[in-house]
Amino acid sequence: MGNIVHFENVGLRYGTGPETLSDVSFTLATGGFYFLTGASGAGKTSLLKLLYLAQRPTRGVVRLFGEDAGALPRARLPGFRRRIGVVFQDFRLLPQLSAYDNVALPLRVAGVRESEIEAPVMEMLAWVGLSARVTAKPPTLSGGEQQRIAIARAVIARPEILVADEPTGNVDPEMADRLLHLFEALNRLGTTIVVATHDLHLIRRIPQAHLMRVEKGKLVDPTGLLRHPPGAA
Amino acid sequence: MTSLRRSGAIDLKLLGQGQRSWVMAGIMAIMLFLTVLSGALGLGVARSAGGLDRQLAGQLTVQLVEPDAALRDSRAKALVVGIARVPGVARVREADRARLAALLQPWLGDAGLDPDLPMPVLIDVTAAPNAAAAVAAAARRIAPGVRVDSSARWLSPVRGLLATLFWVAIGLVVVIAAATAGVALLVARAGLDTHRDTIDVLHMLGSTDLQVARLLQRRIARDTLLGGAIGTLAALALVALFQTKLALTGSEVLGGATLAPIDWTLLLLLPIGFALLATVATRMTVLRTLGLKL
Numbered sequence: 304m305g306n307i308v309h310f311e312n313v314g315l316r317y318g319t320g321p322e323t324l325s326d327v328s329f330t331l332a333t334g335g336f337y338f339l340t341g342a343s344g345a346g347k348t349s350l351l352k353l354l355y356l357a358q359r360p361t362r363g364v365v366r367l368f369g370e371d372a373g374a375l376p377r378a379r380l381p382g383f384r385r386r387i388g389v390v391f392q393d394f395r396l397l398p399q400l401s402a403y404d405n406v407a408l409p410l411r412v413a414g415v416r417e418s419e420i421e422a423p424v425m426e427m428l429a430w431v432g433l434s435a436r437v438t439a440k441p442p443t444l445s446g447g448e449q450q451r452i453a454i455a456r457a458v459i460a461r462p463e464i465l466v467a468d469e470p471t472g473n474v475d476p477e478m479a480d481r482l483l484h485l486f487e488a489l490n491r492l493g494t495t496i497v498v499a500t501h502d503l504h505l506i507r508r509i510p511q512a513h514l515m516r517v518e519k520g521k522l523v524d525p526t527g528l529l530r531h532p533p534g535a536a
Numbered sequence: 537m538t539s540l541r542r543s544g545a546i547d548l549k550l551l552g553q554g555q556r557s558w559v560m561a562g563i564m565a566i567m568l569f570l571t572v573l574s575g576a577l578g579l580g581v582a583r584s585a586g587g588l589d590r591q592l593a594g595q596l597t598v599q600l601v602e603p604d605a606a607l608r609d610s611r612a613k614a615l616v617v618g619i620a621r622v623p624g625v626a627r628v629r630e631a632d633r634a635r636l637a638a639l640l641q642p643w644l645g646d647a648g649l650d651p652d653l654p655m656p657v658l659i660d661v662t663a664a665p666n667a668a669a670a671v672a673a674a675a676r677r678i679a680p681g682v683r684v685d686s687s688a689r690w691l692s693p694v695r696g697l698l699a700t701l702f703w704v705a706i707g708l709v710v711v712i713a714a715a716t717a718g719v720a721l722l723v724a725r726a727g728l729d730t731h732r733d734t735i736d737v738l739h740m741l742g743s744t745d746l747q748v749a750r751l752l753q754r755r756i757a758r759d760t761l762l763g764g765a766i767g768t769l770a771a772l773a774l775v776a777l778f779q780t781k782l783a784l785t786g787s788e789v790l791g792g793a794t795l796a797p798i799d800w801t802l803l804l805l806l807p808i809g810f811a812l813l814a815t816v817a818t819r820m821t822v823l824r825t826l827g828l829k830l
Contacts, residue, residue, distance in 0.1 A: 357740065378829065385742030395737050399552045409741045450652075456741075 624667030
């Protein structure tokens with residue numbers, strides 16, 4: 304199994320402020336399942352931003368899909384981003400679009416024909432239990448429903464990596480289990496999953512998952528499985 | 537679900553229906569109203585100048601001043617016969633002397649009718665434009681003191697005025713087109729600012745800058761076409777009214793300003809041209825602005 308992500312001495316600084324992330328090095332194997340934990344403000348979201356190409360590192364090397372993401376020309380970013388599904392902590396649904404259109408958006412962006420969009424979107428909405436809210440717009444949905452729409456949007460295009468920031472923060476335990484089941488199903492199909500969470504129940508549900516912990520901008524490796532090269536002591 | 541399947545409908549939904557859309561359409565209506573009026577002025581003036589050129593080309597006036605009445609009459613006849621023989625001359629006619637005297641009467645009083653007053657003889661010549669020099673040479677051979685004037689020469693200030701008006705009209709069209717591109721640029725920047733969250737999400741989902749630019753350029757092109765069509769129709773109605781009024785003046789110069797079908801077609805195409813211009817300006821602005829981001 305190859306590596307899909309490789310960070311080497313990565314540092315991230317916003318403007319002229321202090322480093323939010325310092326000397327972060329790790330490798331994610333293709334098809335792996337990873338939890339990212341850490342206190343609020345520790346740098347989890349910043350690390351995820353580097354993963355889904357919303358930021359470039361200020362130093363070090365971030366390799367995604369075998370290429371140096373920090374050196375990618377702007378024109379190649381869309382192609383890389385289409386291979387990554389993201390569940391944002393604040394959902395970032397488009398309020399002017401219906402639930403259906405929000406979920407369909409990644410497929411439309413990727414140029415999928417309209418005739419091939421409806422079936423997967425309806426299937427995905429059924430998966431997250433929102434078949435009855437197809438035409439509802441985000442402002443009329445509850446927090447949990449919005450979160451499920453955000454998850455459906457992130458996975459609809461079968462990404463190679465799924466990055467989720469607190470994906471079950473607003474749903475009840477039963478729905479959290481259901482969503483985790485969806486992540487596992489995707490993982491079995493080969494998608495690498497990275498979930499940032501505080502939810503210990505969620506972490507315990509996937510015993511084979513690797514655990515990463517961010518503390519004050521540095522990565523701690525409680526499972527000892529993230530060292531580069533993988534498995535090295 | 538039909539409407540959801542149309543990507544065009546999605547484009548419009550993505551950006552929402554804002555108040556700004558109507559403002560843009562309103563501005564474009566005013567821009568196109570002014571542009572079509574300027575364009576109509578330019579085309580009308582060009583038509584009028586063209587008509588004037590056609591009328592005056594080859595129109596010559598031969599003036600014979602001779603105090604001896606008998607000699608004047610004989611030279612006048614010789615001039616008419618001699619000039620008529622010049623190749624390229626279509627028509628030679630001596631101006632009616634009684635009519636000339638009547639024209640001069642307000643200035644000279646009854647003295648203008650005095651046969652002893654040496655009235656100049658005026659001979660109107662219509663010739664091919666390249667025959668003017670031969671006509672002048674022939675006339676001077678018959679009567680050395682004769683004066684030959686080209687009608688185009690004494691109407692050249694009018695022709696110059698028409699040319700100036702034409703270029704002023706063209707300049708106005710160019711200035712308004714530049715202003716339209718400027719408005720499109722500002723609206724595109726404002727659109728990028730207003731829809732920043734939507735654009736960020738689209739980028740994170742893998743949208744290219746070109747896809748984002750298309751969203752805004754379609755919106756701006758649609759508003760330009762809508763507003764432009766309203767402004768153009770209003771201006772064309774006004775131009776048609778002017779045309780009717782000009783025709784009623786009976787003036788050859790003003791009547792020559794009547795627009796031809798091709799002119800009306802050109803004016804009708806202006807909103808499309810402006811929509812294309814606004815589209816290009818929007819595309820360039822969006823691509824340039826987004827190119828500065830990650």
